[in-house]
Amino acid sequence: MIYVIGHKNPDTDSICSAIAYSFFLNKKGMETKPARAGEINAETKIVLKKFSFDQPELLETADGKELILVDHNEKEQMIDGETKIVGVFDHHKINFSYPEQIYFHAKAVGATATLVADRFFKHNIDISKEMAGILLGAILSDTVIFKSPTTTKKDKEIASKLNEKLGLNIEELGKEIKKAGMDMDKPAESLILRDFKEFNFGSKKFGISQIEIIGVEEFLKERKGEIVEAIKKVKQEKQYDCLIFAVTDIMKEGSEIFVSGEEEVIEKIFNIKLEQNSAWINGLMSRKKQITPPLETFFKN
Amino acid sequence: MIYVIGHKNPDTDSICSAIAYSFFLNKKGMETKPARAGEINAETKIVLKKFSFDQPELLETADGKELILVDHNEKEQMIDGETKIVGVFDHHKINFSYPEQIYFHAKAVGATATLVADRFFKHNIDISKEMAGILLGAILSDTVIFKSPTTTKKDKEIASKLNEKLGLNIEELGKEIKKAGMDMDKPAESLILRDFKEFNFGSKKFGISQIEIIGVEEFLKERKGEIVEAIKKVKQEKQYDCLIFAVTDIMKEGSEIFVSGEEEVIEKIFNIKLEQNSAWINGLMSRKKQITPPLETFFKN
Numbered sequence: 296m297i298y299v300i301g302h303k304n305p306d307t308d309s310i311c312s313a314i315a316y317s318f319f320l321n322k323k324g325m326e327t328k329p330a331r332a333g334e335i336n337a338e339t340k341i342v343l344k345k346f347s348f349d350q351p352e353l354l355e356t357a358d359g360k361e362l363i364l365v366d367h368n369e370k371e372q373m374i375d376g377e378t379k380i381v382g383v384f385d386h387h388k389i390n391f392s393y394p395e396q397i398y399f400h401a402k403a404v405g406a407t408a409t410l411v412a413d414r415f416f417k418h419n420i421d422i423s424k425e426m427a428g429i430l431l432g433a434i435l436s437d438t439v440i441f442k443s444p445t446t447t448k449k450d451k452e453i454a455s456k457l458n459e460k461l462g463l464n465i466e467e468l469g470k471e472i473k474k475a476g477m478d479m480d481k482p483a484e485s486l487i488l489r490d491f492k493e494f495n496f497g498s499k500k501f502g503i504s505q506i507e508i509i510g511v512e513e514f515l516k517e518r519k520g521e522i523v524e525a526i527k528k529v530k531q532e533k534q535y536d537c538l539i540f541a542v543t544d545i546m547k548e549g550s551e552i553f554v555s556g557e558e559e560v561i562e563k564i565f566n567i568k569l570e571q572n573s574a575w576i577n578g579l580m581s582r583k584k585q586i587t588p589p590l591e592t593f594f595k596n
Numbered sequence: 597m598i599y600v601i602g603h604k605n606p607d608t609d610s611i612c613s614a615i616a617y618s619f620f621l622n623k624k625g626m627e628t629k630p631a632r633a634g635e636i637n638a639e640t641k642i643v644l645k646k647f648s649f650d651q652p653e654l655l656e657t658a659d660g661k662e663l664i665l666v667d668h669n670e671k672e673q674m675i676d677g678e679t680k681i682v683g684v685f686d687h688h689k690i691n692f693s694y695p696e697q698i699y700f701h702a703k704a705v706g707a708t709a710t711l712v713a714d715r716f717f718k719h720n721i722d723i724s725k726e727m728a729g730i731l732l733g734a735i736l737s738d739t740v741i742f743k744s745p746t747t748t749k750k751d752k753e754i755a756s757k758l759n760e761k762l763g764l765n766i767e768e769l770g771k772e773i774k775k776a777g778m779d780m781d782k783p784a785e786s787l788i789l790r791d792f793k794e795f796n797f798g799s800k801k802f803g804i805s806q807i808e809i810i811g812v813e814e815f816l817k818e819r820k821g822e823i824v825e826a827i828k829k830v831k832q833e834k835q836y837d838c839l840i841f842a843v844t845d846i847m848k849e850g851s852e853i854f855v856s857g858e859e860e861v862i863e864k865i866f867n868i869k870l871e872q873n874s875a876w877i878n879g880l881m882s883r884k885k886q887i888t889p890p891l892e893t894f895f896k897n
Binding site for chain 1: 688699700
């Protein structure tokens with residue numbers, strides 16, 4: 296038995312591609328079985344449930360097993376164990392070494408699921424509605440509803456071809472999946488600490504946090520007050536000069552930034568007017584490229 | 597312009613696959629050009645001439661160029677220079693790392709040309725007689741006329757599909773190509789020294805040489821006397837206890853072994869009767885696996 300398996304800390308593309316590629320290989324006469332290299336996240340759970348698939352078998356170790364790797368090829372991301380690698384089917388950059396000739400296929404697209412679906416189409420193997428659903432879900436997940444810069448024409452083509460089976464509103468499906476994975480029901484403080492970084496700009500100490508969501512208005516309507524309390528508290532506790540928390544809406548393509556400390560300076564730098572410690576900035580998507588550079592420039596001079 | 601290029605010290609598969617894969621990619625709408633990473637060998641010259649192709653352009657360096665690698669993927673085999681790698685199309689084991697997502701396709705078959713021809717068939721792109729000729733030639737070369745252990749069913753299938761265009765006797769074509777590459781017209785002494793190794797078995801010093809040919813009878817009829825003289829001379833000069841020269845026929849699957857020194861022992865070990873210092877041994881193909889082990893066992897006891 297050959298296991299078709301994605302990377303450690305599996306995401307939706309890893310899980311759904313493993314299921315679908317294993318099915319495809321079996322149709323072509325191989326004996327394979329999908330597997331997973333770790334616990335399934337909230338987003339993937341929704342996708343599997345929505346299209347009536349069970350979670351693939353969890354491999355605790357891959358010792359002595361034969362594997363086909365999907366959605367990864369680097370050693371660090373592989374499940375542990377002494378294994379025989381039979382093939383690789385992936386869309387990532389390559390950093391791979393193996394002492395035997397094997398099958399290896401990689402292409403620069405946004406999701407492994409795009410390549411898997413392409414195989415079904417090219418080999419004229421019928422895709423069930425459910426299988427089309429998990430493949431489409433994986434494409435929407437890995438391309439962040441086609442917003443990721445890794446997205447290609449091919450991803451969109453394949454997604455719409457898959458949707459011929461389903462007749463869904465692709466964007467709505469994408470939002471539903473992404474929202475499920477965002478797990479926004481946590482307390483504001485834990486959302487702030489989820490992806491949190493410290494910076495020193497000149498003599499000032501900053502904390503800058505970012506989360507990505509869908510449906511920022513609705514979210515803020517319910518929780519703005521709570522967030523303002525939480526940023527003040529975290530700033531206080533960590534003794535920062537300033538705490539910035541960017542709530543980035545991937546569909547609206549902008550961020551609501553919350554600021555505690557140095558408010559006037561921040562207003563000047565980003566040309567905004569803070570109300571209740573926050574303001575919307577259209578087009579602000581990247582902490583690395585759009586938040587830290589102007590702060591660094593300002594405070595270093 | 598993207599160059600499609602094989603490995604350094606190019607062989608027939610590297611050259612012919614570069615020509616054919618570049619042609620295929622151009623048909624699919626890319627702009628590519630075949631190239632080579634070094635001088636062309638005698639075998640490849642014959643194949644190109646027979647099917648009316650020119651040598652691809654020689655790249656002295658690949659600095660600043662965009663490349664698609666065929667028939668290799670390891671850094672050591674790549675043409676020197678700072679290049680952008682766009683894709684890899686290969687049949688070797690993988691030892692590859694590149695910082696960007698690229699196209700990478702490898703499959704465990706006997707020749708890259710098998711994979712290239714497969715692409716033409718799968719995409720219904722017409723193969724000219726000449727193109728079929730160089731692809732078939734490359735398959736026969738890299739699989740040693742299907743005798744190499746890397747040969748797969750796929751190589752044979754594709755070869756016979758290519759030959760539908762040509763109507764040749766595949767085995768005869770293979771022999772013609774291989775013979776051309778063997779360059780047997782050299783003096784006996786230089787044939788002996790071509791792939792020569794020294795061994796110490798117990799207190800005895802051996803020289804063991806092997807060449808691979810096609811048409812052993814014809815070769816020996818003309819040159820047996822000259823070879824016997826040459827092995828005696830080399831043994832004398834190098835002061836070995838014994839010199840063995842195996843002339844292995846890849847089609848007949850056996851070797852004529854020439855022996856100077858320790859003749860009686862060799863006769864006993866290999867259960868042969870030497871005549872004019874030589875004997876035919878059916879099935880003897882490998883120096884490493886079939887000649888040195890019994891000698892080592894005998895002389896160490």
